[in-house]
Amino acid sequence: MSADRETASRFGAILRTWRRQNNLKQASLAHQLGVSQPAIARWEKGVDMPSPAMAARIRDLMSQSSNRELAVQKLLTERVSCIRALFDFEDMRLLAVSDGFRAIWPKFTDYLGVSLRDDLVNEAALVSHDRHLRQEILDGSVGLISGVSVNHTRLQVVTAIRHKWHASFRRFGTRVYIDMIYEPCSQDLNPGLIDVVRFDEVPELLIGEGPARSSDQD
Missing domain, CATH: 1.10.260.40 (lambda repressor-like DNA-binding domains)
Structure with missing residues (x-):
């Protein structure tokens, strides 16, 4: 190409x-x-x-809506009681965490606003660094990834706890963000990726309720 x-x-x-x-x-x-x-x-x-002028206009339109949506998403993350965090996918910068997250990993909040991409390990490193999977996420093909992990970074401030996690990917403007939800799991579960959900496998998610349609206008 x-x-x-x-x-x-x-x-x-x-x-x-x-x-x-x-x-x-x-x-x-x-x-x-x-x-x-x-x-x-x-x-x-x-x-x-x-045209370059039209492309710039489209990016401005995306940016105007994305700033509002991202602000709401950060506020939602901070207000819920479950274990939840919001990251900028491209540099794995931590943007917001919930009260539940703070309760389990209180020292991790020192890294709000910091890029963690170079500190990722295990399943988190795979999602962020695998070239093919990363490109699929950036292109908007992947909607959800679930897995089991003991830890996500090599940082010593995080207590190692085996847990299940679900990462949903959303694009605000030109950037992709990860909404991470964590939950307790059986200690017998092996760490690893459980599932990668691509939008073309569940097209009804893209067009709302009702049967999937193939029209280019949807």
């Missing part, structure tokens, strides 16, 4: 994921941008790229 085609494909995947997560039809987005619905379809398929 040429560099130009790869850029168009990546841009299209980001646009498609953002549009669907914001419950926008291609026709609605086209109306906002003053272009045709087929133009949106071509961009999302990676067949064409918008």
Whole structure:
């Protein structure tokens, strides 16, 4: 694949994921941008790229909505009592933790705002560093990963506790974030990845309630 085609494909995947997560039809987005619905379809398929000016306008639109959504997501994470944390996937920067997280790993909150990518181990390192899986996540193909771990980093501030975790991936604007939920599990469970859920395996999740449809306008 040429560099130009790869850029168009990546841009299209980001646009498609953002549009669907914001419950926008291609026709609605086209109306906002003053272009045709087929133009949106071509961009999302990676067949064409918008002009530099239009691409900048689209990124601005993504950014405006993503800043509000990310602020709400951080607030939600901080308010719930379950064991939960929010990360920026690209550099594994810790953005927010719940009260439940603070209760189990209180010293870990010293790393709020810090990139942990170079300190990851075991299953966390696999999700972050595996080249193929990482690209699938950045392209918006992977929605959820579940696993069992004893620890996620080599940092000494974290108590090693065997637990099950679920990582859902959301795109706010041009960046991908991980909503991590942790739960106690049997000590007999072996560490490792349990499941990787890709959106094309559950297309109904992308279009809301009702039967899945294949229309490019969804």
